[in-house]
Amino acid sequence: MDPLSETAIAELGRLCPDGVERGVDLSAVSQWRIGGRADLVLRPASTAEVSALTSWFAARGIRPVVIGLTSNLLFDDAGLRVPCIQIGARMAQISLEGARVRAQAGIWVPGLARRLMQAGLGGAEHICGIPGTLGGLICMNGGSQRKGIGSNLLEVESVTSDGVVHTRPAQEGGFGYRQSVYQANGEIITAATLHLPTRPRAEIRAEMRAILADRRRKFPRKEPNCGSVFVSDxxxxxxxxxxxxxxxxxxxxxxxxxxxxxxxxxxxxxxxxxxxxxxxxxxxxxxxxxxxxxxxxxxxxxxxxxxxxxxxxxxxxxxxxxxxxxxxx
Ligand SMILES: Cc1cc2nc3c(=O)[nH]c(=O)nc-3n(C[C@H](O)[C@H](O)[C@H](O)COP(=O)(O)OP(=O)(O)OC[C@H]3O[C@@H](n4cnc5c(N)ncnc54)[C@H](O)[C@@H]3O)c2cc1C
Missing domain, CATH: 3.90.78.10 (UDP-N-acetylenolpyruvoylglucosamine reductase, C-terminal domain)
Structure with missing residues (x-):
């Protein structure tokens, strides 16, 4: 079935209420301000919606693309002919229980870092200046100060390409320098649990301020960019x-x-x-x-x-x- 047909759009609208948009100009939304038109963008609001969407696509032999905030992506000027699932602000809930923090994958990383600081949880200061989502950060095993988010994780919830929800312990995430299993396995990260030690808030704040000041000093700020283009070999x-x-x-x-x-x-x-x-x-x-x-x-x-x-x-x-x-x- 053509995912752009009226019938398909109506079915997708039932699986992902208020989250279906056609004809999205990627150059207007991507952080590099580059890219043609995406035929179809879906913004689910829960793991259940992600699962329903991926099952629907799998049954029709369609493989959607997953994106977060596009802060590490170069879209082609030809745009996107396959459906795109964007995990963002509609999936950004967080709950804290002692040293354990569960967050949905669409949470904005600097906002997450701030919540952790307010809760007096240390160890993830290095992510405070990274302008992506938690899902994108986990997929890229992003971080700074020679760290990656993988070392802060207990487990990651994801949805397979045929709609099955499962939880993988961090040790099975294949985390290496800017590497994870999610770069190749086609799963969509929907949530994660972090484990962080307590630390005085003032210390966390001071470290984060120093990191942000350093980044402001070194990085270009005005022109659209995607952060570091090359990894260190x-x-x-x-x-x-x-x-x-x-x-x-x-x-x-x-x-x-x-x-x-x-x-x-x-x-x-x-x-x-x-x-x-x-x-x-x-x-x-x-x-x-x-x-x-x-x-x-x-x-x-x-x-x-x-x-x-x-x-x-x-x-x-x-x-x-x-x-x-x-x-x-
Ligand atoms: C100014 C600037 C500074 C930056 N500084 C840093 C830095 O210090 N350290 C660093 O590591 N990176 C940095 N980056 C790069 C980027 O912000 C990170 O890689 C970020 O984690 C990507 O998140 P995103 O939501 O934008 O993902 P996107 O760019 O949208 O996607 C990146 C990859 O993750 C996949 N993905 C996204 N969401 C999901 C999901 N829910 N499930 C499965 N896969 C998913 C996509 O398919 C894609 O392959 C910087 C970028 C900018 C623009």
Whole structure:
């Protein structure tokens, strides 16, 4: 069944009341301000709705894309022809019980960090400046100060691609440096339980303020961006330093393709300096990675994930060359 037919839209509306939107301009909603039109975006309000939607799609052989706040995503200018499930503000409840905190996956990470500080729970200060959802953070095992959220988790609730809800202990989440099982298993994270030690609120607040001040000083703030574009490679790091220093040493700070610009403020950030297209971003990301390969012997690998119009999602350095050709003028 065509998910855009009137019958399908009516059925989806019953499974996800008030959460169905057609024809969403991704360049208006994505953090990089890049992307074409998404045919269908669904914003469920509970795990039960996520399960009902995924079962409905599985029964019709349709594989939707899952997104959070898009702070780590590059959408194609061709948009999205498959349905997109966005876990966000409609799934943002939190409950605290001693050192255990259960939060829905759509909660905004800086807001979660603030709630933890107010409750006097430490250990997750490192997430306070990350502008995504908890679900996106867990999928990316995001963090700062050389930490990842995986080490703060007890368990993660997710929904499989055929609608089954299950809870996985954190040890089975495959958490490594910016890695988790959720990047490949097609499950949708719906909630998580964190376990955090108590810590004086003043100490937590002071640490968070220092982290935020440091980020304000170092990162570009005005132009649309997706945070660090490349992950740190241990071998490259040992010899040449972090990705920003490597990009600078390759002479690529300030390099521009179209309106995609390596930030003059921090070289591991690529900003949209106006009307950048996905093809510009991909070309610049791949040029940087290849220059690292030819001049330093190892490529830089992208943390940012590219979403093709058929929903295929992969690190932007692995985007197929066709993506560069398809959208070229
Ligand atoms: C200014 C800026 C600063 C940043 N700083 C940091 C930083 O310090 N550390 C860091 O790690 N990252 C950082 N990031 C990157 C980004 O914010 C994180 O990766 C964030 O956790 C992504 O969350 P999101 O909700 O935006 O996910 P999205 O970007 O929407 O999605 C990212 C990936 O997660 C998947 N995903 C999203 N939600 C779910 C879900 N519910 N279930 C399953 N999969 C899901 C998507 O399919 C996609 O593959 C920064 C970004 C910006 C713009």
């Amino acid at each position: 241990p071998a490259l790091y040992a010899q040449h330093g972090p990705p920003g220093a490597i990009i600078e040493s390759l002479g690529l700070k300030g390099r521009r393709i179209g309106d995609a610009l390596v930030s003059p403020r921090h070289a591991n950030f690529i900003v949209n300096a106006g009307a950048a297209r996905s093809v510009d971003m991909l070309a610049l990301i791949q040029e940087i990675s290849q220059r690292s390969m030819t001049e330093l012997g190892a490529p830089l690998r992208a943390e940012v994930r590219y979403v093709a119009s058929d929903g295929t999602t992969c690190p932007a350095t692995q985007a197929h060359k066709d993506a560069l050709a398809e959208t070229a003028p």
